[in-house]
Amino acid sequence: MFDFSKIASDCQRALVDDLIPFWLRHACDGIGGGYFDYLTATGQAIEADKQVARQAEQVWAFAYLYTTVEADPDWLDHAQHGADFLAQFAHTDQMACYTRLDRMGQPIAPTHGSATHDPLTGARVASAYAQMHLATADDQWAMLAKQTLHIALRHYQTAREKALAATTEPVALRHLSWPVALLRALLDARPLFTLPDWKEAAEPLLDEILNEFLDKRQDILREWVLPGGAFSHTPEGRRVSTGLTMETTDLLIDVGVMLGNRKLILQAMTECLRQCQWAWQGPAEDHPARNAPRAMSASADVSTQGLVQWVDWKDLPVVFADANHRLASVHGLALAALANGYLHTRHPDGPRWLHRVANYAFGHFSDPRHKAWHMSLSAQNQLVSAFKTTADNGCYALIRGLASTWQYLEQCAKLQPTGIRVASH
Numbered sequence: 001m002f003d004f005s006k007i008a009s010d011c012q013r014a015l016v017d018d019l020i021p022f023w024l025r026h027a028c029d030g031i032g033g034g035y036f037d038y039l040t041a042t043g044q045a046i047e048a049d050k051q052v053a054r055q056a057e058q059v060w061a062f063a064y065l066y067t068t069v070e071a072d073p074d075w076l077d078h079a080q081h082g083a084d085f086l087a088q089f090a091h092t093d094q095m096a097c098y099t100r101l102d103r104m105g106q107p108i109a110p111t112h113g114s115a116t117h118d119p120l121t122g123a124r125v126a127s128a129y130a131q132m133h134l135a136t137a138d139d140q141w142a143m144l145a146k147q148t149l150h151i152a153l154r155h156y157q158t159a160r161e162k163a164l165a166a167t168t169e170p171v172a173l174r175h176l177s178w179p180v181a182l183l184r185a186l187l188d189a190r191p192l193f194t195l196p197d198w199k200e201a202a203e204p205l206l207d208e209i210l211n212e213f214l215d216k217r218q219d220i221l222r223e224w225v226l227p228g229g230a231f232s233h234t235p236e237g238r239r240v241s242t243g244l245t246m247e248t249t250d251l252l253i254d255v256g257v258m259l260g261n262r263k264l265i266l267q268a269m270t271e272c273l274r275q276c277q278w279a280w281q282g283p284a285e286d287h288p289a290r291n292a293p294r295a296m297s298a299s300a301d302v303s304t305q306g307l308v309q310w311v312d313w314k315d316l317p318v319v320f321a322d323a324n325h326r327l328a329s330v331h332g333l334a335l336a337a338l339a340n341g342y343l344h345t346r347h348p349d350g351p352r353w354l355h356r357v358a359n360y361a362f363g364h365f366s367d368p369r370h371k372a373w374h375m376s377l378s379a380q381n382q383l384v385s386a387f388k389t390t391a392d393n394g395c396y397a398l399i400r401g402l403a404s405t406w407q408y409l410e411q412c413a414k415l416q417p418t419g420i421r422v423a424s425h
Contacts, residue, residue, distance in 0.1 A: 002351035002354075002355065004351075004409040004410075004412040004413040005409070005410070005413045007335075007339075007354060007355075007358045007405065007409055008405070008406050008409035008410050008413065010358065010362050011335070011402040011403070011405045011406035011409070012406050014362070014366065014373070014402055015065075015069075015399065015402050015403060015406070017371070018366070018367075018371040018372055018373065019371075019372055019373065019395070019398065019399060019402070020065065020075070020399075021371065022039075022043065022370075022371050022372035022388065023058070023062075023078070023372075023389075023395055024074060024075075024078055025043060026039050026043035026044075026045065027039065027045075027058065027078075027389075027395075028078065028081050029045070029103065031103075032050075032103040032104045032105065033081070033084070033085035033088070033089070033104075033105060034050055034055045034081070034082050034085035034086070034089075034101075034105070035050070035054075035055055035058050035081075035082055036048075037049075037050055037051055037054050037389070037390065037391040037394070038387060038389065038390055038391065039387065039388045039389045040386055040387055040388065041367070041369075041370045041372075041386050041387070041388055042370060043370075043388075047103055048103075048391065049100050049101065049102050049103070049108050049391075050100065050101045050102070050103065050105075050391075051099070051100055051121075051391045052086070052090050052097055052098055052099055052100065052101060052121050052124075052125065053099070053118075053120055053121045053124045053125075054391055054394040054396075055082050055085060055086055055090070056082075056086060056090075056121070056124040056125040056127065056128040057124055057128070057394050057395070057396030058078075058079075058082050058394060058395055058396065059079050059082040059083045059086065059128035059131070059132065060079075060124070060127050060128045060131045060188075060396065061079075061395055061396050061399040061400060062075045062076070062078045062079035062082075062399075063075075063076070063079040063083075063128070063131040063132050063134070063135040064131050064399075064400070064403065065399065065403060066079065066135045067131065067134045067135045068403065068407065069403060069406075069407075076135055076136070079131075079132060079135065080132070080136075082128075083128060083129070083132050083141070085105065086125055086128065086129075087140075087144060088105065089101055089105030089106070089107075090125060091148075092116055094151065095147045095148060095151050096116040096117055096122070096151050096152075096155070097116060097117075097118070097121045097122045097125050097148065097152070098116055098121075099116070099118045099121050117152075117155045117156075117159070119152060119155075119156045119177075119178035119179075119181060119182055120177050120178060120181045122148060122149070122151065122152030122155075122156075122182075122185075123149070123152055123178075123181035123182045123184065123185040124181060124185070125148050126145050126148040126149035126152060126185040126188075126189060127145075127181075127184060127185040127188040127189070129141045129142075129144040129145035129148060130142075130145040130149075130185070130188040130189040130192065131188060132145075133145060133191075133192070134191075142192055145188075145189050145192060146189065146192055149182075149185055149186065149189055152182060152185070153182060153201060156178065156179075156182060157204065160174075160208075160227075163227040164227050164228055166227070171226055171227065172227075173224040173225065173226060173232055173236060173237065174212075174224065174225055174226070174227060175223065175224055176209070176213045176221060176222065176223050176224070176225075176241070176244055176248065177244055179205040179208045179209050179213075180209065180244070180247060180248050180251060182205050183202060183205040183206060183209070183251060183255065184251050186198060186201055186202050186205070187202075187251070187254060187255065187258070190258070202255070206255065209221075209248065209252070211229065212225055212228060212229030213225055213229065214271070215313070218274075218313070219267075219270050219271050219274040220240055220271070220274065220275075220313050221240065221244070221245045221248055221249075221271060221275075222237070222239075222240060222313065223236070223239045223240055223241040223244060223310075224236045224237050224239065225237070233314075235312075235318070235319045235320070238312045238313050238314050238316065239310050239311075239312065239313075239318070239320070240275070240278070240279075240310065240311050240312070240313045241309070241310055242275055242279040242307050242308060242309060242310065242311070242330050242334070243309065243327065243329060243330035243333050243334075243397065245271065245272070245275040246272060246275065246330065246333035246334045246336070246337040247333050247337075247397070248268075248271075249268040249269070249271050249272040249275075249337045249341065250268075250272075250333065250336050250337040250340050250341075250404070252264055252265075252267070252268035252271075253265050253268045253269065253337070253340045253341055253344060254340070256268065256344075257344060265341075265344050265345060266345055268337075268341065269341035269342075269344075269345045269347050269350070272334075272337045272338060272341050273338075273341075273347065273349050273350075273353060276307070276334065276338070276353045276356075276357070278311050279307045279308050279311055280305070280306070280307055280356070281305055281306055281307070281308055281324070281326075281379070305356075305360050306326035306331070306360045306364065306377070306381075307326065307330050307331060307334055307357065307360075308323060308324050308325070308326065308379075309322060309323055309324070309325050309326070309327055309330060310323040311323075322376075322384075324378070324379040325376050325377065325378060325379075325384055326360075326364070326376065326377045326378075326379075326381075327375065327376050327393065328361065328365040328373045328374060328375055328376070328398055329375075329393055329396075329397035329398050329401070330397075331357055331360065331361040331365065331401075332361070332397055332398045332399075332400070332401025332402050332405070333397050333400070333401045334353075334357050334401070335354065335357055335358060335361065335401055335402070335405040336400065336401040336402075336404040336405045336408070338350055338353050338354045338357065339354060339404070339405045339408035339409050339412065340404065340408050342354065342408075342412060343408050343411055343412050343415070354409075364377060364381055365377070370388070372388045373388070373398065374388075375387060375388055375389065375390070375393055376393075
């Protein structure tokens with residue numbers, strides 16, 4: 001009998017005893033406002049510019065904890081600290097979002113990309129404001145959420161239409177995180193829209209994910225595609241991101257539940273399990289991958305387990321140096337997607353993968369000495385970085401993943417009393 005309650009308790013303990021206290025104690029920048037992007041294992045802050053998306057994700061995380069886990073005033077104060085910084089400094093006069101600010105909140109010209117209208121940044125800021133509205137019932141956050149999301153969606157669709165119509169300009173790859181973040185922001189802001197207006201905004205994003213990024217023959221969500229979903233036979237175009245796949249499938253399950261679309265829920269759970277099979281390193285003899293990758297062989301060393309960061313969807317060698325790293329954030333997102341999928345599908349493979357991923361995550365990322373989890377491990381389970389958070393990998397995915405898993409599995413434990421067998425769909 002699978003013990004859902006144990007993993008739920010492990011998630012609760014990791015959050016309440018280790019992760020949340022670490023960020024509450026060390027993350028706030030009392031001088032410049034907002035949060036430090038870089039924290040070492042001991043909590044030492046490294047002064048640097050601030051990625052607006054990472055600031056917004058931390059606001060979202062602590063407002064989410066306040067509204068869904070416990071109404072702890074310290075958690076709300078932490079979220080308010082970052083939200084005030086965003087409201088004051090993160091926007092242009094037209095309510096677009098800067099991508100990067102210096103410590104004191106002044107916009108920084110990026111070394112690449114656009115200074116504003118990054119889809120991920122706009123979506124994360126809108127999500128943060130929407131979550132602050134849920135936590136405080138303050139209408140200013142609702143207004144900011146709608147304005148920010150409106151600007152982000154309008155620019156995103158305009159840029160997408162321009163890319164599809166372009167015939168002479170260089171063709172640029174499109175990233176799965178863009179429509180995913182915008183659709184998640186819409187879901188976070190759902191109470192602020194009528195259902196027809198919400199569907200009108202959400203349907204193009206859902207269509208793009210399912211018909212351009214999803215390869216339906218292989219149940220694979222490609223990380224990068226050419227405009228219109230065309231395949232790019234490049235290392236980036238062949239790359240499949242485990243963490244992003246987990247984030248996407250968790251989102252699609254939530255959208256499917258909201259819309260009453262069971263087909264979408266089942267499809268998302270299939271994609272989640274497919275990525276687990278493909279990205280897992282070590283013995284998994286009962287789940288062969290598409291082309292039997294080397295990592296899945298029965299003779300693999302039991303010490304080399306965990307979910308790798310990227311795989312190549314053509315099963316070619318991955319050229320990115322950190323492809324085989326195991327990220328705590330990826331495993332947190334995987335647990336949430338698996339738990340959410342099992343809650344709504346009762347797929348018989350769900351408990352096996354939940355057990356496998358949870359055993360690895362709690363056995364390898366926990367840091368008893370410094371409390372907050374290790375951020376990244378090598379293929380040999382060696383510590384890759386002494387940082388607990390960076391501008392590329394903040395607290396969002398880990399807090400979201402563990403908090404969501406905790407809640408989903410508590411529901412699973414209630415739905416499946418002792419002695420009841422897991423049913424296949």
